[in-house]
Amino acid sequence: MRTEIWSSLRALLSEAAESGAARGAAEELERIAQSSDDELLSLLVMLREFVSPNPAVDEMLERTFSALGQRIASPAAGSRTIDDRLVGELLFLETRLFPQRRSRAMLLRALAESNSETALQALADRLVLQPLPDQASAVTAMAPLFRRENLDWTALFPRLLDTLEFAATAVITLDFTNFLVREHLAIQHPATERSRDLIQLLGALTQRLHGLEERPPQTAEEARRVGQQVNESVGLIISVIDAVALIGDPDAVGKLRQAIELRHRRIRTEAAAALIRLGDAQIGREHLAELAKFPIARLRAIAYADELEVLDAIDDQYRDESARAEAELVCWLADSAQFGFPPRQCELVDQRTQYWPGYEEPVQCFLFRFEYTLDEGVYSNIGLVGPATFAFSADLADLPIDDIYSAFAGWLADHEEIFEIRAEQFTEPLRAECAR
Structure with a gap:
């Protein structure tokens, strides 16, 4: 060879x-x-x-x-x-x-x-x-496996379901089985024969998370450990809830009613949608309506309500453009790349339709003032939603509204004739203009 x-x-x-x-x-x-x-x-x-x-x-x-x-x-x-x-x-x-x-x-x-x-x-x-x-x-x-066309997924099952025993692979395996059903690649959920096991797992995860909620950590190390346990459990329980709903097993309703009482809003949202799919529409509708009041959960609650044709359950004030824009900013701020958790307060400062760099038609723009309580004290700033969802680390709160929009427009503008130049490379006319 x-x-x-x-x-x-x-x-x-x-x-x-x-x-x-x-x-x-x-x-x-x-x-x-x-x-x-x-x-x-x-x-x-x-x-x-x-x-x-x-x-x-x-x-x-x-x-x-x-x-x-x-x-x-x-x-x-x-x-x-x-x-x-x-x-x-x-x-x-x-x-x-x-x-x-x-x-x-x-x-x-x-x-x-x-x-x-x-x-x-x-x-x-x-x-x-x-x-x-x-x-x-x-x-x-x-x-x-998620990107493949003409995938012969039957070659993977039922053996792949045995990976549900392992923490590292359980979530992605369930997500893959759910993906096959959502994309209409599989008529029957590949984990249908494991439905009873999944319902038992849902109950065990719910009990575990309930116990963690009832016993707040006492030390920083304990908080770190509990946080890791919560993150692991949340990812898995969301995938399990989605799976039992797509399987369509009514025996899951009891465990879903327990899960919907947890404090974690993402879990409550998934459980509410699952209950509606399994025929327990009243409880599911009520919880989606309640969750839509919270900006961090609003967009997902609205999306599920729309998909499940129960959008009328959500109050109009949480479905209008400004309410959705508020939710977009709060979710952006809560991302791990930003603060990692939602602000304690977010209020609309300005809303207008105006021309924006890069857009041929006027764009709906929103400015929100958000506030965090941090160890160092209270932090407040202004965030933009519309042409982009963004907030500066620099405090813009004291600037006039028009200047705030100008700052965002200048920072976010992208054009082949816009470029950066170091101050020491300025020509004399540029220095004079800057000094002026």
Whole structure:
């Protein structure tokens, strides 16, 4: 078997093993896209020599498996089927890779890119026999399944459902089964036979979260640990609620009524929508109407009410443009990239329709004053909704309204003739203009 065509990549892997540093291998990895199955097989055989705990080598392997996955997914690969010999060699490598290494998740991703029945069955089997270490790895490995056209998803089941036993893969597996039903790729929910188990899991998760709500943490360390437990449980319970609703099992109603009494608004919203789907419309309608009062939950509550044809349950004042705009800003502020939680107060300051850079027609614009209570004291500022949802870190609260709009317009404007220039590069006329 010819392995000399991979001599450059072999040299880079050897260098990484010796020096502990991974160098770029763009040219070598580009070769993979044009390689035949026989050449790829020789590559995988060569990689046997470099399975090690060395982080630099693992980084190189991760890049290599990523390139292999792209080759399988490329139009040149036709139906995305791969030679069973390649599947066998990938499995040989996978069983020898260290379970915690990122390269293993990327190797499994390459299998997920294939439409080969053998590859998909192997993927499901390995996810069960050697569970992935965390949710990030699970997303890496399984993400291609959500993007695939003509996916032979039946090759994954029922084996893939066994991954529900593991925290790292349970959420994405359920999300995938729910995706198949929502996209009308599966007539019956793949987890229908596990409905009883899912209902029991829903009850257990509800009890766990209720217990955490009733026992507030006493120390910073305990707060961190409890926060992690809550985050893990919330993601899973949302996926479980969605699954039992799509399965359509009326036996889930009792557990859903318990879940809807939790304090977490996202869980309450999902449970309300699920109850409506399962025929318990009155309780579901009442809770969606109540949740729409809270900006952080409003948009999702309205979306579900619209989808389930119960929009009349929500008061008009929470469905108008300004109420939706308020909800958009609050959700933006609550994102982990911003404050991570909603403001304690948000009120409309100005609303107008006006021309805006980048738009040919006038745009509806909203300004809101929001307020947070932080350890350092009270923080208040102005946020924009309309052409964009945004807030500065600098305080704009004392500026005139027109100046606030100008600040947002100038900062957000994007045009090929707009550019930045350093102050020391100003010409004399520019300096004079700035001084003026």
